[in-house]
Amino acid sequence: MKKHSTFTLVCSLILAVFVTFEVTYIFVDNARRKETYEIAEKYQSELDELKAEYSDNYVMVDEKSRELFEKLAELDAYYRAQYVGEIDEEKLAYYVMNGYIYGAGDKYGSYYTADELSAIMQDMSGDTVGIGVYVAYDSINGTMEVLSVMPDSPALEAGIKAGDIITAVEGKSIAELGYYGALDKIKGDIGTTVKITVIRGGAETEYTLVRKKITTQPVTYHKYALDPTIGIIRITEFNDAVPSQFKSAVESLLAGGAESLVFDMRYNPGGTLSSVVKVLDYLLPEGVIATIEDSAGTVVDKFESDSNSIDVPMAVLVNGSTASAAELFTCALKDYGKAVVVGEKTYGKGTMQMITMLSDGSGLRISTNMYNPPKSENYEGKGITPDVIVELDESLKDKNFYKITDEEDNQLLYACRELGYEG
Secondary structure, three states, X not given: OOOOOHHHHHHHHHHHHHHHHHHXXXXXXXXXXXXXXXXXXXXXXXXXXXXXXXXXXXXXOOHHHHHHHHHHHHHHHHHHHHOOOXXXXXXXXXXXXXXXXXXXXXXXXXXXXXXXXXXXXXXXXXXXXXXXEEEEEEOOOOEEEEEEEOOOOHHHHHOOOOOOEEEEEOOXXXXXXXXXXXXXXXXXXXXXXXXXXXXXXXXXXXXXXXXEEEOOXXXXXXXXXXXXXXXXXXXXXXXXXXXXXXXXXXXXXXXXXXXXXXXXXXXXXXEOHHHHHHHHHHHOOOEEEEEEEOOOOOEEEEEEEOOOOOOOOEEEEEOOOOOOHHHHHHHHHHHOOOXXXXXXXXXXXXXXXXXEEOOOOOEEEEEEEEEEOOOOOOOOOXXXXXXXXXXXXXXXXXXXXXXXXXXXXHHHHHHHXXXXXXX
């Protein structure tokens, strides 16, 4: 392939702008043509002044960044001078920022307005009013995929399922609203309604849901209905409440006669690294829980377990909506030979995101690190393949997941068989 210098490419792009203009407006008069060249000269003059004013900072930016900055500034100059329409400054800034993230290929990245960032901070405080779904934002297609549906929620009552694709809220597309703009529109006052548009299997359906207060109880547990020596612990997400609730669940089950444990991670979309590390520290023997790598592959942080551990037979139940921190939980137990993994291949998210506030109060969510399990390779984009692959019985796929009984649940049955149940 023939290579060109950066300078040549930049000049070619600048020339292309002029050629396109001349071809499009071949019949314009000389005054208009002169105006075009004056715009270019003004752009270059202003850019030179900007470079001089911020010279100390400007030289710190790498060559690619300078090229991008100059090209965007040039495009902006032409639009402000010649565009026949009216520019919505707020909308322009929003799409420029999101366009950068899209172009960078960060599928978990997002740009938030100041209001959206404020809403995120409020969400971290606890209970919310909404419809009760965990979603993953698809920035490429401008949609949200339902990862799981909360128990006793409006979404569950309406029949919304994991795998459904939300395309619009109140008639406005997710692409137009943005991720947190859509979430903000979904939330509202208790008792009010919200309309969402969902695609499932190619068919589009509109749901009208009545908002209610969503109180999360991330850890629930019980003894297996067919064998009380097996304890079942379900974690719907990893948040700050999980470590203490999880420890209480394990202690209660073992004290009540359970001799083995099944951890149900199906439809668990993940959560905070700090909470899953605490849970794993409680279960695992002394050793590495996870390592954090930067973009260069350098280990920048490491989490380790102490010598205390729980020594009973264990199994982990997973499916395609088991993601992120739930995958770390699964893989860590598997790496230490502490648990057999049963179910379906997991989602495959092994990256960490950081939210940074910008100078104007807006924010960025950036994929900054990879978090690796103790011994296995990172599962980003690949997922975790179970030791025992079992799909949920076809007759149960249209049933409310949280209403499937122990007697019906064929995946749970296989997990319990791995722990010695002979039924």
